[in-house]
Amino acid sequence: MKYLRSWLLPAIALLVAFAVGALMMKIQGANPFIAYKSLFTSAFGSSAGIAKTLGKATPLIISGLAVTICLRAGLFNIGVQGQLLAGALASAWAGYAIKGLPTIIHLPLALLFGVFFGALTGIIAGALKAFRGVHEVITTIMLNSIVLQLGEYLAYGPFKEPGQQLARTPEVLNSAKIPQIFGMPLGFFLGVALAVIAWWVFKTTTSGFRMETVGRNKSAAWYAGISVKRSILISMFVGGALAGLGGAIETLGVVGRYEPAFNGGIGFDGITIALLGRANPLAVIPGSILFGGMRGAGASMQFTAGVSPDIIDLILAIVLFLVTAPLIGKMIKSIRDTEQITTGGWGN
């Protein structure tokens, strides 16, 4: 029953979003069935399609996890995008600027650069929260802008590819590129493994219990001897590291360099996926596959049904709205209910 209820909301959110999407297509005079069918077959109907879907899902699964872990620890990390860009930028630099290393050293090193700078971006917000009490939503949004602008400056300036008009870094060396097997980036399987590890950590380890206790009741956590500050720092560090890894994988496996225009909304899709999965690390896996499919195959609807792929943005935005709105409604309702039922007594 409880299991069912927890999946009801995401299911309804998806259904409603697809229904509204269909309605919009209908208004445009397109056939939503053909559009959705082509979306589905293009995303999952062939091995090439599946490879593309999983490729798109890779940064999503990792950034979804980054948000999920922070959510479990009671933090709303809206800064995945910034952490991801920091990771992308750092790994791109390590990928083209460090020369003469074999793949077995160069690739992990470049990934590590991404992880480290992502984590650094995350822990700035974590430290501000832990030591100064600044709300993480504010700081992570600000950091998103800072990293974006910094990346643009570097890509136009010091990191710019020589003789190139566009703002972008040189291409990473082959020794830092992620090899493809069956045309599928290895990153996705790493993402799945990380999701399973995260699930296990929360389910069975004392560290997971510590973080989760802080997420649910800070006062009780402190009373029980759990350091709230440490938990905030750790979760923002891990979240940032994951997001940075996501950015690095995208850079070293797909894009091949840093360019400011790339990967616009991966971090934000990660937020939707995490909320849709109700902060369950395992739920991030199907969520990212679904979103990856839609992102990867959206263009197919243009050919078959004449539907602009922008409709995908609309559908995903509705999903985000629906998974967040009830949380707010529930909050308001619970406040009202406690006011009414509380009868007090014993001077309480």
Add this chain to the structure above:
Amino acid sequence: MSALLELTNITKTYPGVIANENISLSVTKGEIVALLGENGAGKSTLVKAVFGLVRPDSGEIRIKGDLISAGDTAAAIEHGVGMVHQHFQLVPVMSVTENIILGDEPRKGIFIDKKKAREEVVALSKRYGLEVDPDAIVEDLPVGMQQRIEILKALRKDVDLLILDEPTAVLTPQEIEELLGVIKNLASAGVGVLFITHKLREVMAVADRVVVLRNGKTAGATTPKETNEEGLAQLMVGRNVVLQVDKSDAVKQGIVLSIRDLQANDDRKHTAVDGFSLDVHAGEIMGIAGVEGNGQRELVEAICGMRPRLMGSVLVDGLETPDMQPHKVHRMGISHIPEDREKHGLVASYSIEDNLVLNQFDQPPFANGWIRNSNALEQNANTLVEEFDIRTPSIKTTAGALSGGNKQKVVVARELSQNTKVVVAAQPTRGVDVGSIEFIHKQLVSARDHGAAVLLVSAELDEILSLSDRIAVMFGGKIVAILDGKDADRAKIGRMMAGLAS
């Protein structure tokens, strides 16, 4: 003579809870009716329905014979109903006069006519014999006086029926006596009074009639002449309750907990604990009596490492406990039943199983290194649920789903099941049903009998009196006196609690 207030078959349900079921009740002019019941019996819901703050599902409310539609607060006020809430609704920085006239100010043009307002307050205070200083600032006044202002505020609107929701909960024994006097005066002036309480003594002292609620139903209606405290208690809980705790004499051993010159501030950085020293022996219950707000909360938190100690020390078996590290203090043998169990004692969305190990989840056998041991957790939970009579469908049920009494039993089970030298119990039975109170009291006595030093802090003097082997009276952050529990006299303690010389 027609009744001032007549309730017929009032029913109100909340999702999953029947707050009131077919309750009928009446109050006539000049009559004092006590509404008695345990927490959660439906008393507050019922009076809120009278005042229009709660909309009953069915039933009839008549005031002075007129049918009042459900949820119509304006009509209730128009018909002369006044209500004094449990939580005062005063503006602390304004004067007594300003607070009393608030919402219906006498005016001179667009300005408040302050002179007239003051005169009005003085006249009101004379008329009902409720002395107040019209110019005093509310936050400077003691709680009893603040309540008096609330009552005057209500009376100002020509009230015929005054409803008092748990009026004595925050008062000292002396203030309670005064309030009961005021209630009697009001009644002889012709005001009908409906007052809510769960304190039997007050009912016996002033009520003309008593209506007892139990689980949302009328358990009985009687008069103080026809019954006694035991009889009322039985009606409240539906069975015999031992009001006096059964306990043998304390077998006092060596000093375990030693508090030396402790000093701590409250949240507003004012001195709350002011040079507090106390020794508690193994095998005794030391009760701290005092009106709330005299530093008890800060004392408990400072002892347990949850509030900075500005000066002084807390020793367990001669070893100094660390400041601001609740966990380490706990490890040194001080168990703590916190006053605010929802905030500190429990994680509402965690299972009972997890809550029962909240401050030892990383210790063997509950964890082997980094990995939690689910078998040990289950075993521990099953044992404690059985032993501490926690009523729950399952150990996987979330703590938030339990009743107040069972939540508290989870906290008590966790704290008392560990090998502990000292038990600090802060308001351990607040907001808890009578059955659980009895059980928790027994557990505290049994902890004592097993050699623990128990420090009991409670705003309920009856609880202190019935449990304590020794009683320390606290006033203004200091100990005023330490008395032997056996020959403690309620009136004398009351005077000390109020800061009057013994």
